[in-house]
Each structure stands twice: as structure tokens, then as C-alpha cells.
Amino acid sequence: MIYGRLHDPSAYGRPQPGRQVRALLAVHSAVAGLLTPLPTAEADGERLFRQRCASCHAVEPGRNKAGPHLAGIVGRPAASVDGARYSKAMQSAAITWDWQLLDTFLAAPSRMVPGTRMTVRVPDSAHRTAIIG
Numbered sequence: 001m002i003y004g005r006l007h008d009p010s011a012y013g014r015p016q017p018g019r020q021v022r023a024l025l026a027v028h029s030a031v032a033g034l035l036t037p038l039p040t041a042e043a044d045g046e047r048l049f050r051q052r053c054a055s056c057h058a059v060e061p062g063r064n065k066a067g068p069h070l071a072g073i074v075g076r077p078a079a080s081v082d083g084a085r086y087s088k089a090m091q092s093a094a095i096t097w098d099w100q101l102l103d104t105f106l107a108a109p110s111r112m113v114p115g116t117r118m119t120v121r122v123p124d125s126a127h128r129t130a131i132i133g
């Protein structure tokens with residue numbers, strides 16, 4: 001959902017993922033496509049996002065709630081949304097979000113970024129795949 005719908009680095013002038021990352025993502029989509037019929041995964045991703053994320057995250061740029069908007073999150077450096085309130089932990093994370101990092105973060109945010117203010121975990125990997133997908 002995040003990758004399919006919100007991945008628009010051109011809107012932010014962010015660099016596109018490198019060739020290797022794109023290849024990995026293609027492999028991932030192929031595998032995910034075999035395991036889950038895409039329309040279902042996408043529908044589930046939308047529903048899960050609404051249930052688990054939308055109270056704090058908008059998907060439109062420029063609209064921050066308790067958390068920063070997530071438009072263009074794939075390829076975006078952590079803690080880079082103007083006007084969003086970030087923890088010191090996130091500000092010093094020094095990462096650029098890609099599929100794998102989002103998956104790791106959502107599984108256990110404070111394990112990956114100790115001190116983060118985002119406390120919502122998505123322990124089910126199929127749910128993470130649908131949300132990020």
C-alpha cells in the first residue's frame with residue numbers, strides 16, 4: 001500500500017532507489033505476487049492502514065497529524081518532513097526508508113530506533129507486507 005500508492009520520490013526531488021534496490025523490489029513483488037493475489041493484498045493494505053496508521057498519519061503531502069505524513073515515504077530520509085514533530089532518536093537515525101527498513105521498523109519500532117515516539121507495532125509479517133506493499 002505504501003509502496004504501491006505513496007512511492008513518489010519525484011514529488012520530493014528525492015533520488016530514485018538504485019538499480020540493485022529496484023531489482024530486489026522487483027523480486028519481492030514477484031514473490032509476493034505468487035503468494036498473495038495482489039488485489040486482496042492491496043485491499044487489505046488499505047484497510048489495515050486505515051485501522052492501524054491513519055489516526056496518526058495522513059497519506060497526502062503537507063498534512064501532519066500526531067505523526068508525519070507518509071507520502072513518498074519510500075526513498076525519503078527519516079525525520080525529513082518539515083513541520084512534523086520528531087523525536088531526537090528519529091532525527092539521528094540517519095537512514096533513508098526503503099522496503100526492508102520499513103518492514104523492520106514496523107515489526108518493532110523501538111528495537112530499530114530506540115527512543116522513537118512511534119510505538120505502534122505490526123508483529124504479523126503478512127500485515128506488514130500488505131501495509132508496505
Ligand code: HEC
Binds near residue numbers: 090
Ligand atoms: C499513535 C500514533 C501513531 C500511529 C497509530 C502510527 N504512527 Fe507512525 N509515527 C508516529 C510518530 C509520532 C512518528 C514520529 C516518530 C519519532 O519521531 O520518533 C511516526 C513515525 C513513522 C515513520 C517514520 C516517518 C519519517 O518521516 O521518518 C513511519 C514510516 C511510520 N511512522 C509508519 C507508520 C505506519 C505504517 C503505521 C501503521 C502501522 C503507523 N506509523 C502508525 C505516530 C504513529
